[in-house]
Each structure stands twice: as C-alpha cells, then as structure tokens.
Amino acid sequence: DVGLGRWLESLPDDVDTILGPGGIGMSAGESQLLALARIFLRDPAVVLLDEPSSRLDPATEQRVEEATARLLAGRTAVVIAHRVTSLLHVDDVAVLEDGRVIEHGPREALAADPSSHFSRLLQPSEVGQ
Structure with missing residues (x-):
C-alpha cells in the first residue's frame, strides 16, 4: 500500500x-x-x-x-x-562532488562523524534542501 x-x-x-x-x-x-x-x-x-x-x-x-x-x-x-531526507532508510551512502565519489560508507557511521561530508549535509540548515 x-x-x-x-x-x-x-x-x-x-x-x-x-x-x-x-x-x-x-x-x-x-x-x-x-x-x-x-x-x-x-x-x-x-x-x-x-x-x-x-x-x-x-x-x-x-x-x-x-x-x-x-x-x-x-x-x-x-x-x-x-x-538527505530521502536517504533515511538506506544502509550505505556515497557522496558525489563534480561527478566523483568523495566519501562513502555506512550511513549511520558517516552521520555520526562530524568531519564527514554527509554529516555536514545533515545539519539543520541543509535538511530538506
């Protein structure tokens, strides 16, 4: 459904x-x-x-x-x-920039790492953008 x-x-x-x-x-x-x-x-x-x-x-x-x-x-x-809200149910994430993978790994690990590009995308000013 x-x-x-x-x-x-x-x-x-x-x-x-x-x-x-x-x-x-x-x-x-x-x-x-x-x-x-x-x-x-x-x-x-x-x-x-x-x-x-x-x-x-x-x-x-x-x-x-x-x-x-x-x-x-x-x-x-x-x-x-x-x-990034579209990625709440995925296991692994690859972040691309200018057509190149700049970061990849388990979504939860990347989200918890403040130095990761993915973690920065999750900041309140970025969510929903």
Missing part, C-alpha cells in the same frame, strides 16, 4: 481510467506514488530511485518516504537524492 486508495476510488473508471495526455491529469505526488506502486507490483530485486521526494508537498513527501521504506526493505537499491 502506497497510499493511493482514496485517489483510485475518485477516478471515474477506477483502475481502468486513462491517465496522462488525453486522460486524467496527475499531481507530482500522485505520479511518484503510482511509480512506487508499479515497482511493488513488479517486485524487483534491484531498484533505482532518482530523486524520489522531489516536487512533493510535505504531506505527500511523508507518504512517499513511508512507501520507500517498505520498498527498500530486503532489496538492493540505488537512491539518487539531493534531499
């Missing part, structure tokens, strides 16, 4: 409703949640998420974060994110 129940019920033809050009429009949040639902249905061993929480309002971002946590459990994933 990714939190699309009420939205699906509101569609004129339920799951048979045509979406996108020539059909019903979707918000950015609905689009992200639908993409996550499709991943759940396919049940892949490896998942690639590119900016999973971009363009979302805070309420929808929370729903996407909860769905992402369930999605990542037991899977290998590559999560590309500028918002």
Whole structure:
C-alpha cells in the first residue's frame, strides 16, 4: 500500500481510467506514488530511485518516504537524492562532488562523524534542501 486508495476510488473508471495526455491529469505526488506502486507490483530485486521526494508537498513527501521504506526493505537499491531526507532508510551512502565519489560508507557511521561530508549535509540548515 502506497497510499493511493482514496485517489483510485475518485477516478471515474477506477483502475481502468486513462491517465496522462488525453486522460486524467496527475499531481507530482500522485505520479511518484503510482511509480512506487508499479515497482511493488513488479517486485524487483534491484531498484533505482532518482530523486524520489522531489516536487512533493510535505504531506505527500511523508507518504512517499513511508512507501520507500517498505520498498527498500530486503532489496538492493540505488537512491539518487539531493534531499538527505530521502536517504533515511538506506544502509550505505556515497557522496558525489563534480561527478566523483568523495566519501562513502555506512550511513549511520558517516552521520555520526562530524568531519564527514554527509554529516555536514545533515545539519539543520541543509535538511530538506
């Protein structure tokens, strides 16, 4: 469940409703949640998420974060994110700068190390950016 129940019920033809050009429009949040639902249905061993929480309002971002946590459990994933809040459920982090890996390691260890680039990204002025 990714939190699309009420939205699906509101569609004129339920799951048979045509979406996108020539059909019903979707918000950015609905689009992200639908993409996550499709991943759940396919049940892949490896998942690639590119900016999973971009363009979302805070309420929808929370729903996407909860769905992402369930999605990542037991899977290998590559999560590309500028918002560090998108990385709360990952085991390992690689920090890139100018296309190069400048730091990598376990998320919790990097977060606890005040000299790490990742730790500095977690500072209150950076979270949510």
